[in-house]
Amino acid sequence: MFGPHLTLDLYGCDKGKLDDYEFVHSILDEMPEMLGMHKFSAPQLTKIPAQQESFDKGGLTGFVILVESHLSIHTFPADGFTSFDIFSCKYFSEDSAVKYLMDKLGAQKVEVNRLERGREFVKHYPRNVRKASVIAKKERAMYA
Numbered sequence: 001m002f003g004p005h006l007t008l009d010l011y012g013c014d015k016g017k018l019d020d021y022e023f024v025h026s027i028l029d030e031m032p033e034m035l036g037m038h039k040f041s042a043p044q045l046t047k048i049p050a051q052q053e054s055f056d057k058g059g060l061t062g063f064v065i066l067v068e069s070h071l072s073i074h075t076f077p078a079d080g081f082t083s084f085d086i087f088s089c090k091y092f093s094e095d096s097a098v099k100y101l102m103d104k105l106g107a108q109k110v111e112v113n114r115l116e117r118g119r120e121f122v123k124h125y126p127r128n129v130r131k132a133s134v135i136a137k138k139e140r141a142m143y144a
Contacts, residue, residue: 005116
């Protein structure tokens with residue numbers, strides 16, 4: 001497997017926190033280090049205004065690109081709901097991620113979904129160093 005993709009849907013969150021630009025930005029800024037990951041770029045966050053002509057009640061949406069992949073968040077303050085994604089080629093403590101977000105956002109309930117991304121990818125780029133070495137030597141021999 002290339003890596004885990006964890007999706008978290010958090011319910012009953014503190015509505016004020018979900019609409020607080022600086023607070024949500026700090027989550028995107030702090031969480032990579034907490035998970036043992038590295039930011040490739042600064043977090044990007046946008047305030048989405050409520051649209052009277054649509055179902056959209058406004059909120060914040062953002063992401064941070066990581067060396068290991070990305071984190072993203074979509075907040076729905078009026079509903080006390082947040083969607084958060086963590087995709088990484090590096091394994092991380094999923095329990096720590098869930099606890100961190102539930103505590104920070106005051107969530108009452110979380111729905112956790114885990115996808116295993118890139119199952120075929122490891123045939124070409126295995127995590128096992130010996131297997132990767134064999135593949136690299138074969139590829140180098142083709143171009144020598």
